Amino acid sequence: MEKSSSERITSALFVVIVSLFFLLPIAWLFLAPFDGQPTYRLKLSDPSFNNFREMSQNPYAYRSLLNSAIFSAGTGLVIILIGAPAAYVLSRVKFKGRDVFLYFLLLFSSVVSGSAAMVPLFLLALRFNILDTYHGVIFILAGGLLPAAIFILKDFTDSLPRSYEESAKIFGASSYRILKDIVAPVIRPGLAVIFVWAFVQSWGNFLIPFIIIRDINKQPAAVMMYSFYTEAGDAVIRTVAAFGFLYTIPVLLMYFYVNRKYGFRFYGGIKG
Amino acid sequence: MRGPRHKDGATVMKSFTHSGAKGLIGKQELNRPVLPTFRKRVSMKQRTRSSVAIGLALALAIGVTSITPASANSVGAACAKADQKAKVGKVNVICKQAGSKLVWTDTRVRTVEIAANAIPGGKNSQTASWINNFVIPKFTLASAQKGQQVKVNFVPKGIDDNAFKTQLALDLSAKRGADIINLDGFWIAEFADANYIKPLATVLGKKTVNAWDGWSQMPKSIQGVMSYDGKLFGTPSGTDGRIIYYNKKLFADAGLPTDWQPKSWAEILTAAQTLKTKLPADSVPFQLNAGAGMGEATAMQGFLNFIAGAGSLIYDNKSKQWQGNTKAVRDMLTFYNDVYNVKKVGNSEWQKLAGEAGRNASFEAFSKGKLAMMIEGDYMWRGVINPATGNFKMADRDTNVGFARIPSQTAGSGVGKQNFVSYSGGGGYVVNPNTANKATTWELLKFMNSEEAILAFMSIGNSVRITQRADVNAVTLTSDLCLKFVFEKAIPVTFFRPPSADYNAVSTLLQKATAEIVQGSSVAQVAADYETALKALVGADKVTSN
């Protein structure tokens, strides 16, 4: 559509200012890790990889990144494999109080992701014998994220016309096959986005691994980050910057990949 | 005429023992008869001698190749042949290499786990290195030499101390966790009340515990670090004390004595004022920890000393009462007010920063000669301004830093009529009451507290500290002026924080009170607000006012 020149200018100005606003704080992450003498200043005065070398001296650093990947990918997969069918059902089957039910689950998930739930979660994990395990952390993370995931996925499937499924049904296809071969391919971009969202939430999560994991070889990066602090509790900028960089890159790359392949959208029409 | 020379019988027989046979029997020789034939006739005497020799050799060979169980008498005794199996009473043993010896070793492997908030290269790195590089290898070897196979696991961690405490509490509440646990001394009370830990004598048996000779080297005052309700819960890992550090050069510049020892709060203020007028504007005269950002550092290095100096302890163990809006508390707040608002001899900004930032700012200033006086623990000397390894290295530390005791409000006004006060903390190791391996755990704990181990700890960090053993202190503290001063002058007048589960929350209320003073509120108002909050916290019947 056509715009007046004043509209063009304000648009451009807006875009530039907002972009700078978002860019500037992140810029430090791309300079300081490569600076031999990093401070809080945005600079690159002494380019080197020393910080990474120093960080590597921690024998658990790289392992923790792998653990984060396991927790996050695991949670993402569980969310998709379990959440998508559930969202599908809730989308197609109306029962009384369905929406209220979903809202309540959403509210409960905020209780469970707070610090107060720490003791119940620990005792629950103890009872089910999943303390200090990968799957323990994954299930708990998934439990907290499922309501929001189902909420969003349900909107994706809501906007899908039922005609394909109905025809397939008439031709004798089982519900499972309908889900797998008709619905899933269409909402695949939505699944990818939810996977990334669940991945990112798990990637940064400190509380659950902190409650559940004791074995240092299973600790994720979120917890390991704190071991780069000194005796005094002060962050050692060199290693924290380097580790922070390595800790951030995977999620950014994942986003780029999904964006390129599917486009990153919560689309499919999210209506209230 | 002598017959063809052949090796005498014994040698031949020996050569058919285990090792010998290998050398002799090559491929071709397998086809030859095994026993040599005596072709030549020999004399009767020679034959007898040969027979005896053969008999002896046979016995020796049998003896060497098969040691019967009957000759093994205890676990840890020497044995001769590796991998040989046997039994000592009900215990299965196997002959194993331990260092340079072969000993009868119990086939059971006992696992012991140590938990501490320490990680090599990060938090409490010295402890982590000590455990990994000294305790574990040395103890494993020493045990092996006694015929015991042990596997010691150390779970390194580098998290916030409160987070570590929470993890420990969770584990202990579920009757899990490591066998030897590093606990801060003032957590003992709440862990004991919750039945998570038990007195050492209860867990291991009174006789066993008392049998250790290390206790004679551990001063009762330091044992106090790990005691509660009159019972000892673990072994302390040394302790510390608080004193006033001052910069001698800045004092000299301001015309103050370089061997300064204030005898009252007023004298501190006077010195600070003098410094303020005589020193450049960017120098801070006095650092008195305040605010919630510094957490317990505000308590230990700040208000606790001043409440005690005004004549009361923050918590009375006998009456089970906390100090509310009392004279001691008001006097302490007045001192803060004097420092930050009336005489303005402190840096208010530092007290408002979040987390460790304020404390670090004060450390940095002192190390650079921009802060004249500060109250701190010996940790500052050892770890912060240490010219070799500190976070804020101070090159002239050894020549330019003076120490003074913290005075009471006035002479004799302190608790117990003391002229000077100090506060001590420290932690130590407890034994998990749920441990599966009591005997091994106790052996390890004793080892960690041995003279050898403590000396090793000190040599790793390359810095001296006040340890729990008097024999070690006698040797190491002579070279370090500051620690000698703390050990001789501050520790005798020191107090410990109240062993109450509520202490943490009360401390936070007082930290907040000092923050409000720094921000300019009046002493009367702050004291009243503090008491209101305190009553809401512990119940009005547990609060004293006067």
Place this chain on the structure above:
Amino acid sequence: MVTEIKAGSRTDKSGNSVLRGGAASFFLSPATIIIIIFLVIPAFWTIYLGITNYRLTGFSAVDPEIIGLENFKRALSDPAFFNSLKVTFIFTIGSAILGQAVLGFFLAWILFGLSKRVRSTVEIIVIAAWMVPSSVVSFLWIAFLNGDVGTLNAILGSQTRWLIEYPLESIIVFNIWRGTAFSMLLFAAAVASIPKSHLEVARVAGASRGQQLRTIVLPAIRPYILTDILLITLWTFNDFGPYLITSGGPGQETELLAIFVYNNALRFLDFGYASSIAAIMLLINLILSLIVITTGRKRSK
């Protein structure tokens, strides 16, 4: 034969024409199991703890008593709680409603009319802010707002100690920065769903962009606005992130409710009280959701 293939035939009373009962429960059961075990049970357990005096250490650890509404009474007379409540409301209104939603919408709206390349680039930057893990992000902002050498001060030429002098404002701006991506994406989908013809008609009729916005766009995307406000209000109200930047300080100036709960739980190990606060937060969330939903429903008549 033909009559049988009519669409909509063979529906059951819930309007479901597609799923058989067995399949439905099969699809739902894994999610149900996980949600019951790891969500519902811990949530109710936590609320239960709120009516006890349970602590993780001390006598109340072995011997917790049910004390009914004592914790709630304590909260209602606790100035720290009210401070936290106030801080959280300001934070939520400022950063979620006024910040993320508005900024997210305008970003979506303006970018919609720009070239794909520009849109992609800006989107990537905005989303990156959302994706950086919390512990790293807090570091970035501590550096950005640093009083001596921080980037913000370098640009403005000032020496302001932002986190000390303007802590609440700082974390509000931080949260806007952090969370706008979600709203932007949601509104981008919303704007894309408006039939082009409506906007064309308005443009041809001479409406300015502002008028188009008011009369066509906003009404059309009402449901999206509702969903967005609901989700980000809930997420922001319960947000803990700023703790890593300010620790709730200086003093308690930025002690959000989630941080207040954390302090009571982890520092004082007073889980009874912390749980009661969590229960109160749940109640407030409920009220907020109801407000948002009923407002939406009323208008859409």
